[in-house]
Amino acid sequence: MNDQSGDLPDRAADTAADTAADTAAPPRELDDIHTPILIDRIAELLAPALGAPDAVYVDATLGMAGHALRMLTDHPQLRLIGVDRDPQALQIAGARIHAAGFADRAHLVHAVNDELSAVIADLALRSDGTVNAVLFDLGVSSLQLDRTERGFAYSVDAPLDMRMDPTAPLTAAEVVNTYSVSELVRILRQYGEEKFAPRIASAIDRRRTAAPLASSAELVELIRSSIPAAARRTGGHPGKRTFQALRIEVNDELGTVRRAVPAAMDALAVDGRIVVMSFHSLEDRIVKQEFVARSTSTTPLDLPMDLPGHDPEFRLVTRGMQAPSAAEIVQNPRANSAKLRAAQRIRSAA
Template sequence: MEFHHVPVMLRECMENLNIDPSGVYADGTLGGAGHSSEICRRLNQDGMLIGIDRDRDALQAAEGRLQEFSCQKIFVQSNYSDIKDILKDRNLPPLNGALLDLGVSSFQLDEPERGFSYMHDAPLDMRMNQQDNFSAWDVVNTYSEKELKQVISKYGEERWAARIAQFIVRARAEHPVESTGELVDIIKRAIPAASRREGPHPAKRTFQAIRIEVNDELGQLKRAVDAFCDVLAPGGRLAIITFHSLEDRIVKQAFQKRANPDQGILAGLPPELAGDAVKQADIRRITKKPITPSDEELEQNPRSRSAKLRVIEKL
């Protein structure tokens, strides 16, 4: 099984992580180890990579791919949002750097049976961790029409969410929706022809929404940004690549909050009363605006087109 992932903004990530050869680095979304290979290339025998992924296949493939490097390596099947427990359980030190690449790996998209892609007919799955019980089948076949509409509207930013939800409920009343192909057909019937002719594939937003719901991607991300900031050593850096506006907003706001703690509630309090309650900034933003892929990269890897990279440093 070839588990390959074209690493997005690889040069920009490496430059901004500012890697110390003997430091400890975590890749919270190990995938095909594209970014991790470059991190390991820069580490010496004292340096360490902690590779985290929910997907067991990804971990096994990455382990093989990273064998050639001399640094210490630890592989963990877990959610990246559990970084505090991962370090604590293994008695590991604070991190000198960490990377999160939030895109679905090319492998997951290109393996039809995983059910991530609207381009192949496959069982409705979309689980990043195949040991999880909850899948896209459950969302499509058990959520109420109102819940479906909310998921597709909120996570897919799909203007036809209400119609799509209505059509799904109508179709499954006859028999359960079992495959991605069936779901694509339902979505195409729900979206008026004029709207289908413009913009991306008509199923793209709905598939994104269901995938986010199945894997609790935004909930994980909210928990993870603060957790990773907490476990960085002073001077340590966190680089996060997002692929749509919902993710980018979460990262941007979390970074802003820690770089400029809100002291509004303390407005007007004399200093002696404010005391320790004034929260100090504990990070600084390395990137005020997100870094985006170069024209050259966009040409070579069209999947990178919506990527944004934001980086902070622990004070």
């Protein structure tokens, strides 16, 4: 994994007031921010875990603090740990939390969310080292999509960047210009489910031999010319799958989920809850497997009752995967692929 946030001792942990003070001018109006996806359902799922006087809520993908502000409003004694790898998102979140009057209850941390164990231990907000609830809102944020200079969107021309943390070393330009053809094929197939991966990878290789690819428009045109005309007429924008694959590779998104979700579950107090919202099947599969494993007895099947310490640590709160309503998708088309799962700790770890 590429270190996205620097060495752990250098990790920034500030109150929301400090974060807001460091922001000379937020890059967009604070009241011009969309309502987070599935916010009412997420608030409902987390509410039973957040009623304790010393409750701690971890927003592991803070973004612009839409979910966090709802939880702080609903639970007046709640303390927030907000984690994000994107410094710009942390600045906006800090300004919004400060403006809402919640700065004294919020601790914002610049880190990748697979560092949750160390973040929680460093802050030590509860004497037993646990937290009461964790939320993951995975994938690329609206801030990152809407800022064209970040290079996430295939519909506008921008530098090939795609870093969620602009201080991280690996960019999409480096991937397309330095990875071998076989590595590019693997990434496009595995992360983008792109059936024309060999064609696109070969075209990239021919193009970069003449000059490095530098912009999203160059890459989109190359992808378009690599895909048969008949295939271009269906399935949406031809660059969608390649851009998704590059973004996942640049930010090690799947590896981060594999590490972060178990760490979050380990940190939960008894009766604590974890909610994960993902946006493509690869992420959702990782979450489902971890939730099922932790909510299944490890007692051998031929024994009549659970052995001590082998009964499930968690129970599933949602029945399978939940999706947004048709009305919410109409209101916010980005909600279309959202997949929501939740689990609750029912006993301490053995």
